[in-house]
Amino acid sequence: MDATMAARPKNEQESAPGPIHIIGGGVAGLATAYFLARMGRATATQVTLLEREEGTGRHSSGLNAAILRTAIGQATTRRLAEESAAFFKSPPPDFCDGPLVNPTGLVLFEPGCEEVLAARTACRALSAEEAAALLPHYATRGRRAFHVTDEGQLDIAALLAAYERGARAAGVTLRNKCEVAKITTRACRGSGGGAQRTPKRKVTGLELADGETLATEAVVLAAGGWAGLLGGGAGSRLTLTPKRRHLMVSAPDENIDPTWPVAWSDGDGFYAKPESGGLMLSACDQSPVHPDHCTTDPAVLDQLAAKTARHLPAFADAGVASFWCAMRTFAPDEHFRIGPDPDVAGLFWVAALGGHGMTCSPAIGRLAANDVVQQAAALRQLA
Numbered sequence: 001m002d003a004t005m006a007a008r009p010k011n012e013q014e015s016a017p018g019p020i021h022i023i024g025g026g027v028a029g030l031a032t033a034y035f036l037a038r039m040g041r042a043t044a045t046q047v048t049l050l051e052r053e054e055g056t057g058r059h060s061s062g063l064n065a066a067i068l069r070t071a072i073g074q075a076t077t078r079r080l081a082e083e084s085a086a087f088f089k090s091p092p093p094d095f096c097d098g099p100l101v102n103p104t105g106l107v108l109f110e111p112g113c114e115e116v117l118a119a120r121t122a123c124r125a126l127s128a129e130e131a132a133a134l135l136p137h138y139a140t141r142g143r144r145a146f147h148v149t150d151e152g153q154l155d156i157a158a159l160l161a162a163y164e165r166g167a168r169a170a171g172v173t174l175r176n177k178c179e180v181a182k183i184t185t186r187a188c189r190g191s192g193g194g195a196q197r198t199p200k201r202k203v204t205g206l207e208l209a210d211g212e213t214l215a216t217e218a219v220v221l222a223a224g225g226w227a228g229l230l231g232g233g234a235g236s237r238l239t240l241t242p243k244r245r246h247l248m249v250s251a252p253d254e255n256i257d258p259t260w261p262v263a264w265s266d267g268d269g270f271y272a273k274p275e276s277g278g279l280m281l282s283a284c285d286q287s288p289v290h291p292d293h294c295t296t297d298p299a300v301l302d303q304l305a306a307k308t309a310r311h312l313p314a315f316a317d318a319g320v321a322s323f324w325c326a327m328r329t330f331a332p333d334e335h336f337r338i339g340p341d342p343d344v345a346g347l348f349w350v351a352a353l354g355g356h357g358m359t360c361s362p363a364i365g366r367l368a369a370n371d372v373v374q375q376a377a378a379l380r381q382l383a
Contacts, residue, residue, distance in 0.1 A: 018217035023180050025051030026061035027357050028350040029222035030163035031365025037170030047172045052179035057160040063326035068154040073113045080363040087362035096162040104152035105261030109143045112266050122150040138263050179209035183234035201235045203346030220348045225291030225327040227351040236341045242327045243286040246300045251319035252277030270307045283307045296325050328355035339371045
């Protein structure tokens with residue numbers, strides 16, 4: 001499976017490692033903490049989530065477009081998104097106080113996965129007249145359009161808060177303003193041959209930016225754009241590339257109907273949805289960026305203006321209420337990296353989510369938590 005990494009030992013469900021540290025308080029780290037807690041691991045062992053900022057969800061997780069879309073071309077990612085959508089629509093009774101999904105609908109123009117959409121009961125192809133009626137502000141003429149009726153907007157603030165609340169309630173410790181500078185490792189004892197590659201190093205602890213050291217047996221790297229740097233410093237050969245994407249919200253306009261569905265043009269790389277009285281817009285740009293220097297590029301506004309004029313001619317001259325960027329991190333093959341590192345025992349990845357972390361977070365958290373638990377016995381053999 002592309003979303004996983006090293007092979008996972010079986011029949012180890014009842015083992016639990018020593019202290020587990022999760023690096024990163026975005027949606028990937030919070031979801032992993034939540035599912036570890038639901039498995040009882042926060043009471044069986046010490047689980048601590050470390051976040052460098054003053055609170056969780058401050059970087060990409062809190063800056064994304066909050067669109068629920070499961071029609072994704074890559075099959076593995078799509079399956080994880082579909083599993084997660086079911087969770088969002090019917091979460092556990094104690095998870096949140098209100099709905100997580102606002103099913104305003106999603107209209108996909110010229111999608112790259114028509115065969116997927118055609119098989120769905122909550123989706124249908126639109127005539128030109130139907131598309132124009134649903135999206136009177138959008139240039140729809142002559143373009144294939146599909147209407148997904150049960151998706152739309154995701155309440156990311158409620159979702160992040162629910163993961164954090166559930167993790168804390170089950171015993172996970174969250175430490176904010178706690179920056180990890182280094183993952184410490186030592187050489188592994190030789191453990192024989194076999195089909196599986198033997199890890200060369202084993203995680204032993206963490207060094208924090210303020211000089212504090214923490215002993216640990218397992219580290220979950222859920223640090224978004226910073227994950228690759230930390231993993232490389234620990235001896236992993238996995239390479240990740242953070243890429244910047246910009247979003248904008250236009251000035252409020254009384255002509256904007258907040259119930260309009262999300263409109264997404266796959267062929268041109270553009271989406272729009274009502275937001276805060278205006279429209280949230282993205283040109284779906286992406287360019288490599290160092291995670292410590294992810295700042296806006298004003299030149300992208302020209303690209304966004306050109307696409308807005310093409311797709312939303314009535315809003316071509318809309319003012320800018322806010323403009324920001326966030327990171328989307330990728331592996332070379334653009335598949336997720338969820339699972340144990342093949343070279344560093346005790347190092348687990350929840351990374352390279354490529355902008356799908358929020359949409360796939362329940363499935364990602366479940367997979368990552370299972371990996372940590374299932375690898376427990378193997379970690380002890382390398383102790």
